Amino acid sequence: MKLLLIGYGKMGRAIEAQAIARGHQVVGIVDPTHPNVHITGFTAATADVAIEFTHPDAAFQNVQACLRQGIPVVCGSTGWLHHFPEAQALSQQTGTPLFYASNYSIGVNLFFHFNEYIAAKMHQFGGYDVQVREIHHTQKVDQPSGTALTAAEGILRHFPNKTTWRNEPTQTSEELAIISEREGAVVGTHIVTYTSPADSIELKHEAHSRDGFVQGALLAAEWLPGHQGVFGMKDLLGL
Numbered sequence: 001m002k003l004l005l006i007g008y009g010k011m012g013r014a015i016e017a018q019a020i021a022r023g024h025q026v027v028g029i030v031d032p033t034h035p036n037v038h039i040t041g042f043t044a045a046t047a048d049v050a051i052e053f054t055h056p057d058a059a060f061q062n063v064q065a066c067l068r069q070g071i072p073v074v075c076g077s078t079g080w081l082h083h084f085p086e087a088q089a090l091s092q093q094t095g096t097p098l099f100y101a102s103n104y105s106i107g108v109n110l111f112f113h114f115n116e117y118i119a120a121k122m123h124q125f126g127g128y129d130v131q132v133r134e135i136h137h138t139q140k141v142d143q144p145s146g147t148a149l150t151a152a153e154g155i156l157r158h159f160p161n162k163t164t165w166r167n168e169p170t171q172t173s174e175e176l177a178i179i180s181e182r183e184g185a186v187v188g189t190h191i192v193t194y195t196s197p198a199d200s201i202e203l204k205h206e207a208h209s210r211d212g213f214v215q216g217a218l219l220a221a222e223w224l225p226g227h228q229g230v231f232g233m234k235d236l237l238g239l
């Protein structure tokens, strides 16, 4: 496939290496390190799919540009989802597909699945409080992580004792605490903990490297062209 890479940082570079190893061709790199390359220089004829991993402030504009150029786009940037309804509408209007996941690793998507199951069971039996904790490297600019937000939304859907989330040291009992920690080069750790006076139960995912994110993003990029609409990992993995 002809891949357009948007963002050439930790993720973009790792995706390039695995994409080439899988026989794909990188037809362009859009990033401040390549100042003469622009999304508007590409079309569906020159790029089969774009993969976007940039920055919370840049992602929506890049997604819009791809959709307007008719280039299917797989986006992994976090921290821009307040614009997601506009991106969905533009995908529909242009007939160009969009794929989004706050976390592309298959392990995390299983974690999301079990997280919702556990939340429903814990609500059914009662007696537990719940919190979400995420730990990432010190270069991460957004807080809480996109993955922690997806996990929190999954809990809120099935555990009605909590009505909203809060990313601050103190919460009311109706607020789901999301604790964010930034530490060294931690790739990404997410922990959901249920606590009662008698015991604790933890669901934990710890990324050992970025390989899982890269593998999932490439699977999405190989799958997306030819589909029409807005998709996520549940569609890809059948979860």
Ligand SMILES: NC(=O)C1=CN([C@@H]2O[C@H](COP(=O)(O)OP(=O)(O)OC[C@H]3O[C@@H](n4cnc5c(N)ncnc54)[C@H](OP(=O)(O)O)[C@@H]3O)[C@@H](O)[C@H]2O)C=CC1
Residues within 6 Å of the ligand: 006, 007, 008, 009, 010, 011, 012, 030, 031, 032, 033, 053, 054, 055, 056, 058, 062, 075, 076, 077, 078, 079, 101, 102, 103, 104, 105, 142, 213
């Ligand atoms: N969904 C998932 O599975 C995952 C999501 N992420 C998310 O992906 C994003 C990127 O992560 P990561 O690669 O670690 O970050 P990096 O900071 O390592 O890389 C981001 C790159 O994008 C560049 N960039 C900034 N603005 C633009 C723009 N407008 N157009 C093109 N390129 C731009 C940056 O350039 P410069 O440094 O000069 O600003 C940098 O080279 C983050 O939002 C992160 O949370 C990360 C891992 C997995």
Ligand SMILES: O=C(O)C1=N[C@H](C(=O)O)C[C@H](O)C1
Residues within 6 Å of the ligand: 078, 102, 103, 136, 140, 144, 145, 146, 147, 148, 187, 188, 189
């Ligand atoms: O910025 C990162 O590094 C990561 N970001 C994503 C997130 O915000 O959840 C996914 C992963 O945890 C790594």
